[in-house]
Amino acid sequence: MSDAYDVQEVEARWQRRWEDEGTYRVDLDDPRPASYVLCMYPYPSGRAHQGHVRNYTFGDVLVRYRTMKGEAVLSPFGFDSFGLPAENAAIKGGAHPREYTEARIAELKRSVQRLGAVYDWRRELRSHDPDYIKWNQVIFQALLGEGLAYRAEAPVNWCPGCQTVLANEQVLPDGTCERSGDVVERRNLEQWFFRITRYAEELLDALDALDWPERVKTMQRNWIGRSGGAQFKMAVCEQPELSVEVFTTRPDTGFGMTYAVLAPEHPLVELVTTGDQEGEVRELLERAKRSSDIERLSSEGALDKRGAFTGSHVVNPFTGEPVPLYVADYVLGSYGTGAIMAVPAEDQRDYDFAKAYGLPVVRTVEPPADFAGDGAYSGDGPHVNSGFLDGLDNEQAKAKAIEFLEEGGVGHRMVNYRLRDWLISRQRYWGCPIPVVHCPIDGIVPVPESELPVLLPEDVEFRPTGESPLKSHEGFLHATCPICGGPAVRETDTMDTFVDSSWYFMRFADPREEERPLNLTAVRKYMPVDRYIGGITHAILHLLYARFYTRALGDVGIGPKEIREPFAQLFCQGMIRLGGRAMSKSRGNVVSPNEYFERVGADALRLFHLFAGPPVEDIDWSDQTDEIVEGCSRYLGRVWRLAVGEVTSTAGAPDAGGPDALRREIHSTTARVSADIERYGFNTAVAALMELTNSIYRHVHASTDAAAVDEAVRTLLELLAPFAPHLAAEAYERRYGGHVHVQAWPVADPAYLVADRVTMVVQVNGKVRDRIEVPAAIGEDEATALALASDKVVELLGGAAPRRVVARPPKLVNVVA
């Protein structure tokens, strides 16, 4: 047997062996404690890129580590295989989306397997498989039955590039499509929605208890956007039978309302606009309709063209005085009541508008003395010009103002959320069909479960018209109404692919369950996911939808009702940048892992990703990267020679400290590596392994006794196993026999973690001046005495008595001169 390490042969052989022996398969009757480690399932983009490598390496370290710790780790893999790129490729003259997608799945799967990441492949899922489509549709019907799915006409985000509607979440803040970059238009269309808003409060409140990155939780909080305040009605002076209802977070400032505003979309606009104002109002409505969201949301541009007086007035319930009613595009039809009370003195937007239209500004909160005086003051302070609220602070005044509105029967406390219902219909082919038919007699009728799945027809033609090919496929369109048996038209919308990814992690618990979407026993065994790993890019969309779906499925009886949160712990790994930009296929700046697999092997590339920096931080793929990869490869060679090759003692080698010192290092390294893995400190874990390796070399050179070295190498290989699984396995088998990945994870013995003698630092005025070898158990008095006796200290004190001595034995003594 050659001592040379044949990377390609060894890696291929162990990968086959893990698969053949089912090392990482788990089953329901597994007696070991169950746990669940999951990487976000990928959109199959073909060959893996470095981002995948990083993601799956991190996940794989945890799977292997926890397996060695004695857990039955559920580690499944699947593909988020519906989605626009496949369809766009077909339109451009490529293959059918199915062929295109499946070819790419095969490619990605090969890369993932080549990496040596281990999965229970029996559980592989693909969103576009008929089986998954069926359960997706069954879930949809259940949500429909419970009113959690509904159809409504709504102003929607239409992307002209993608020729489909987008969820609010898919529109970037600048009003462009997150995928194509086109400017998103507003259109009124009948669409399917999921009632995620029903869970707004729960989704918000439950965030606190999650072990997730704080910034992800913050993003979700912002997205849900809870604001508390009051809602109340104001009668229209000119037409007392009409009233305008407004929402405000600042009912305490009601006395300062000097005008009110309707959104251009508000249904009352037409009714309250007087004849002489009609021209102006009409012009504004036209403008608002024409304007893209970008223009409308921009604070640029002349304000005086963005509002108009309706000619009517409403009565301010606090003062009893009439105030003018305006219509303005800075008020959104889709939030709150679509109308506001305007308080220029305490709201900057209202202030700017009031200035442009010459409306009065009345302060109701006394600003602090140092307040610049220009513009609105939205902070806290004593109320003024506010009748019964005078003198109160904001909180007190709010409570009292709401009380006042309630007593008057015109209003009440109110909470509003920024979160809107989730628009799930897409006018595209390559997605899960929405399983309903439209019957001229019975309306919208769900397809009965016995007829599911509704599958996509294969024989379709993709044309660059932008219209879904389903709309012109006679065979697909033609259906029978399940109620009346008459002719009906099949729904041609498909589901947002985020629907697919909102429950796959639960299906993984038993992906072959044939009776229901979820096997509850299996779901209960593994859920929630203990470690969920993926990119920060999904901080809002996927993670919020998955949280919603987990709850909704529980509540409609498909999932376990008690499991509310899908991901107990979330880890977001940093991005990989190249040339200052995120590495991504769409930017065309990907570095393929394949050349690294060929040159240095999977272990070295894995080690690079683990070692390059903290997993949470972004890393730059730079000129230095290849050199570091080489370094990782070199390190593995060093381990290999130590374990399998010939490393011998060296004449004149310095004393390495003997077997006791080596044993202490074995245990301290074990402790460090274990703790580092738990906190995703993979870079420092690898550093610790390198230190131990260097140390073992020193001990070998210095002829430390073979038993201690043998023990050290064994532990090194065991600790290295999650990081460089192939080399560790091969070296371990050759040297010790047996399979390292089924060994028990080493445990640090605390007895070895304390040394007999340690180096004590002696400082004078906080500066290190000397180091003394002392017994670890040294007391304060003795440490002080030793420090004061130090030549350096004597010299620096120059005969004077120290003013103070701070002793922290056995680590440090600080002498204050």
Next chain:
RNA sequence: GCCCGGAUGGCGGAAUGGUAGACGCGGCGGCCUCAAAAGCCGCUGUCCGAAAGGGCGUGCGGGUUCGACUCCCGCUCCGGGCACCA
């Protein structure tokens, strides 16, 4: 504008309030070799110094402390999120 992160050698990065720069990359030197590669060993923050040794040093300015990369206050720059949401 608001809310989060971050800033440490030539580079990637380590450091429960207690030896700043672990580990690695790069560089320099030595051993091995006919030679090279590989490997093994050592040095490598900066300034002064032949050396011993000493000064300075974690974005900037203050503060707390015997002692601050670490905690507090005030800035600068970089990255990210949110932003007419009433």
